[in-house]
Amino acid sequence: MEEKKNNLNEARLMKGNEALAEAAIRADIDAYFGYPITPQSEILEYLEREIPKRHGLVLQAESEIASINMIYGAAGAGARVMTSSSGPGISLMQEGLSYIASAQLPCLVVNVVRGGPGLGTIQPSQGDYFQAVKGGGHGDYHLIVLAPASVQEMADFVFDAFRLAEKYRNPAMILTDGALGQMMEKVILPKEGSLKKIATPWATTGKPKERDHNIITSLFIKPEEMEEVNHQLQEKYKKVQSEVRFEEIQTKDAEILLVAFGLSSRICQKTVDLGREKGIKIGLLRPITLYPYPYKRLNELADQVDFMMSVEMNAGQMVEDVRLAVEGKVPVYFTGRMGGMIPSPEDVLHEIETIMDKQSVQV
Amino acid sequence: MSLERPSTLDFPPDAEGMEMVYCRPETLTDVPFHYCPGCGHSVVHRVLMEVVEELGIQDKIIGVAPVGCSVFAYNYMNIDMQEAAHGRASAVATGIKRVLPDRYVFSYQGDGDLAAIGTAETIHTVNRGENILMVFINNGIYGMTGGQMAPTSLIGQVTTTSPYGRDVKSVGHPIKIADLLIQLPGAYYVTRQAVHDPNAVRKLKKAFLKSFQYQKEGKGTCFVEVVSNCPSGWKMTPVESIKYLEEQMFPSYPLGDLKKPASLGEAEPRRDGV
Numbered sequence: 001m002e003e004k005k006n007n008l009n010e011a012r013l014m015k016g017n018e019a020l021a022e023a024a025i026r027a028d029i030d031a032y033f034g035y036p037i038t039p040q041s042e043i044l045e046y047l048e049r050e051i052p053k054r055h056g057l058v059l060q061a062e063s064e065i066a067s068i069n070m071i072y073g074a075a076g077a078g079a080r081v082m083t084s085s086s087g088p089g090i091s092l093m094q095e096g097l098s099y100i101a102s103a104q105l106p107c108l109v110v111n112v113v114r115g116g117p118g119l120g121t122i123q124p125s126q127g128d129y130f131q132a133v134k135g136g137g138h139g140d141y142h143l144i145v146l147a148p149a150s151v152q153e154m155a156d157f158v159f160d161a162f163r164l165a166e167k168y169r170n171p172a173m174i175l176t177d178g179a180l181g182q183m184m185e186k187v188i189l190p191k192e193g194s195l196k197k198i199a200t201p202w203a204t205t206g207k208p209k210e211r212d213h214n215i216i217t218s219l220f221i222k223p224e225e226m227e228e229v230n231h232q233l234q235e236k237y238k239k240v241q242s243e244v245r246f247e248e249i250q251t252k253d254a255e256i257l258l259v260a261f262g263l264s265s266r267i268c269q270k271t272v273d274l275g276r277e278k279g280i281k282i283g284l285l286r287p288i289t290l291y292p293y294p295y296k297r298l299n300e301l302a303d304q305v306d307f308m309m310s311v312e313m314n315a316g317q318m319v320e321d322v323r324l325a326v327e328g329k330v331p332v333y334f335t336g337r338m339g340g341m342i343p344s345p346e347d348v349l350h351e352i353e354t355i356m357d358k359q360s361v362q363v
Numbered sequence: 364m365s366l367e368r369p370s371t372l373d374f375p376p377d378a379e380g381m382e383m384v385y386c387r388p389e390t391l392t393d394v395p396f397h398y399c400p401g402c403g404h405s406v407v408h409r410v411l412m413e414v415v416e417e418l419g420i421q422d423k424i425i426g427v428a429p430v431g432c433s434v435f436a437y438n439y440m441n442i443d444m445q446e447a448a449h450g451r452a453s454a455v456a457t458g459i460k461r462v463l464p465d466r467y468v469f470s471y472q473g474d475g476d477l478a479a480i481g482t483a484e485t486i487h488t489v490n491r492g493e494n495i496l497m498v499f500i501n502n503g504i505y506g507m508t509g510g511q512m513a514p515t516s517l518i519g520q521v522t523t524t525s526p527y528g529r530d531v532k533s534v535g536h537p538i539k540i541a542d543l544l545i546q547l548p549g550a551y552y553v554t555r556q557a558v559h560d561p562n563a564v565r566k567l568k569k570a571f572l573k574s575f576q577y578q579k580e581g582k583g584t585c586f587v588e589v590v591s592n593c594p595s596g597w598k599m600t601p602v603e604s605i606k607y608l609e610e611q612m613f614p615s616y617p618l619g620d621l622k623k624p625a626s627l628g629e630a631e632p633r634r635d636g637v
Contacts, residue, residue: 072458
């Protein structure tokens with residue numbers, strides 16, 4: 001009965017973390033390796049509870065370092081694998097992620113971000129933006145990064161992330177936060193078995209007579225070879241740019257553009273409404289992929305709006321990418337809260353009005 | 364004795380009426396070892412790959428290379444292999460084995476890799492009874508980085524980072540990791556071997572054969588330590604290094620089985636492996 005229910009696309013009320021975990025099972029993951037950390041432990045708990053009844057494998061490792069290296073091994077063996085953690089644990093995984101990116105293995109890493117730096121707080125944050133989109137570990141590499149803004153997307157993006165990871169043989173990350181992980185919303189779960197497995201002729205599965213031995217490595221000791229691998233990676237990242245995704249809300253006639261991802265974008269939607277009630281034409285661009293980033297679209301919108309404001313739950317990280325995108329065409333401001341605090345729609349509107357006041361004084 | 368298997372060498376067995384009595388196993392590539400003269404790594408590689416060939420499991424085995432002198436093991440072993448981050452080989456091997464439980468999996472690590480930076484992974488892999496073979500090359504030194512002190516360096520041993528000899532007051536005693544591991548129920552077979560003479564090589568081969576047999580039977584972790592030499596790191600000739608092995612290393616790391624399956628009619632797991 002329960003199994004039958006799982007296959008129906010009925011709407012359910014679920015926590016973000018649990019919707020993500022259920023989507024992982026429906027995405028036919030072969031294995032999940034993880035370690036408990038708040039605010040994402042429900043993912044491991046859900047999978048430990050459900051996977052033995054369904055399919056796949058779940059293993060609680062001794063650390064995030066072990067988890068990510070198990071991911072490396074299993075992904076290298078051709079399996080569809082994922083792990084999840086939060087800031088401190090994701091920091092421990094950076095070495096492994098760099099190896100995985102260099103060895104070009106597909107996998108999914110979920111970061112349910114909490115406030116930092118350090119042990120920080122367990123409250124939601126977007127403070128790991130730089131770490132997620134600028135590399136994080138050593139060397140020139142990128143993760144493909146998706147930022148859900150609802151419980152629905154927490155589930156859907158598992159499928160999207162695996163599709164991208166496997167298409168480009170690159171680690172993908174879902175960058176979400178403690179609030180989206182913990183909050184309950186209506187969700188229609190993706191259909192089980194709808195994510196096709198890809199061929200992995202490069203995987204280490206045991207060398208048959210007919211082929212050379214497969215090697216998964218990130219070691220290219222000759223600098224000429226290492227540079228060539230880097231060229232390959234950079235070529236790949238260029239191709240990945242075509243996968244950029246973003247959502248625009250009321251940008252058509254916008255004179256002020258908010259830029260926000262994830263939970264911040266939910267807050268900004270409300271700010272757009274509040275502003276428009278007052279006759280302030282605010283629009284919102286929400287990057288869905290944080291890598292690749294919608295530089296081009298932001299540059300276009302810079303020709304239309306008076307200024308942009310990046311709204312983030314950190315000290316101002318994505319704002320740097322917004323500034324890169326607009327190439328100085330318009331002022332780019334930042335507002336946000338840090339350390340697990342969340343800005344309110346009114347806070348954001350107040351910031352906008354303050355800037356407008358200053359601008360009118362200048363005129 | 365004639366070998367039935369074809370040689371990968373460009374050397375027909377019947378050349379000039381000669382009989383082929385010794386050749387490279389198919390499970391080794393034609394790439395020459397980069398190891399220093401006298402180093403034990405090449406012997407261990409060869410013995411391990413001979414076993415893989417004799418068991419006919421080339422198509423069913425995946426190895427994990429470490430960071431250290433044997434980082435390029437995958438260039439020599441003609442099997443599917445992964446290269447792990449420093450210390451993480453057993454976690455990588457766990458990942459492989461868990462998604463491919465019907466394959467043979469082994470990790471191959473040195474002392475810095477397995478007994479220092481990877482201690483947590485080592486202990487927890489064995490504690491889970493991960494059904495893999497862990498090969499541990501203990502030569503008491505960091506070879507690849509140029510002869511620094513290892514967790515297994517002997518008391519008083521002079522290295523580039525213990526220029527006045529290993530001082531236990533500062534850095535503690537040499538860690539006898541195999542002796543620690545036998546405490547864990549997940550360890551099915553723990554043995555300490557060597558490759559300093561032909562008899563030792565034969566014993567090592569038997570240890571590998573047993574380990575793969577146990578893995579086939581799903582018994583749990585098999586841990587084969589090889590107390591080996593590092594002429595370059597020890598600043599010795601190969602001959603001197605063998606003498607050092609026998610006179611200094613073996614008394615600290617006595618050879619033999621530390622934990623044997625009781626079903627073999629052996630004594631209880633050895634607890635005195637000092």
